[in-house]
Amino acid sequence: MACTSTPVPCEIPEVVECRGERFRLFLDAATLQQRIAELGRQISQDYEGKRPILIGVLNGAFMFLADLMRYITIDCEVDFLKLSSYGAEKVSSGQVYELKKIDADIRGRHVLIVEDIVDTGLSMQFILERLKEYEPASVATVTLLHKVEATQVDVPLDYVGFRIPNKFVIGYGLDYGQLARNLASIYILDDNP
Numbered sequence: 001m002a003c004t005s006t007p008v009p010c011e012i013p014e015v016v017e018c019r020g021e022r023f024r025l026f027l028d029a030a031t032l033q034q035r036i037a038e039l040g041r042q043i044s045q046d047y048e049g050k051r052p053i054l055i056g057v058l059n060g061a062f063m064f065l066a067d068l069m070r071y072i073t074i075d076c077e078v079d080f081l082k083l084s085s086y087g088a089e090k091v092s093s094g095q096v097y098e099l100k101k102i103d104a105d106i107r108g109r110h111v112l113i114v115e116d117i118v119d120t121g122l123s124m125q126f127i128l129e130r131l132k133e134y135e136p137a138s139v140a141t142v143t144l145l146h147k148v149e150a151t152q153v154d155v156p157l158d159y160v161g162f163r164i165p166n167k168f169v170i171g172y173g174l175d176y177g178q179l180a181r182n183l184a185s186i187y188i189l190d191d192n193p
């Protein structure tokens, strides 16, 4: 059959360069899609009849959220907020800036926060605090990646795609200085280039 590409492209490079640094293939597009399908199925079962609202955390989560929603088979809604704490660096500034608030009225609603990655955990902690103010019926968290050893604060993670080592990753929405978000697979910094 002819290759029709988008989420799973035909050719996946083993190594990419971004801002002069080398990254090697870590989670290929097919592996990502398979796991995201499982998460979508699980969420569909857990939220049957609840019409959850997925809150995507921009920018990084846009690709994961778009794919995850396609695997959710129950009625659901979507909205976004936008945070920033990394700038062009590979480490968190430690300060989370809220660049866009949610628009939806989530009072009394079942909310799923959708992140591409939980690293220090500061962004997720900030969101959980912020959303409490709106008095939702429930709040659960979904993250594609969790850097377990890097997480500095205790944040509840309900749905986790992959637990990963404490190394910088790019691709599939995750950037390095705004670049590399368009890669369909996830790449990890190569310490021994």
Ligand SMILES: O=P(O)(O)OC[C@H]1O[C@H](OP(=O)(O)OP(=O)(O)O)[C@H](O)[C@@H]1O
Binding pocket: 057, 058, 059, 060, 061, 083, 084, 085, 086, 087, 092, 115, 116, 117, 118, 119, 120, 121, 122, 123, 124, 175
């Ligand atoms: O657990 P933490 O250490 O807080 O890191 C996680 C956050 O970092 C990234 O966002 P970033 O601030 O880089 O903005 P972006 O989504 O626009 O890339 C990512 O999308 C998460 O929101």
Ligand code: HPA
Binding pocket: 086, 117, 119, 167, 168, 169, 170, 174, 175, 176
């Ligand atoms: O490893 C990472 N890569 C890209 N963005 C990130 N934001 C937190 N951790 C990361």
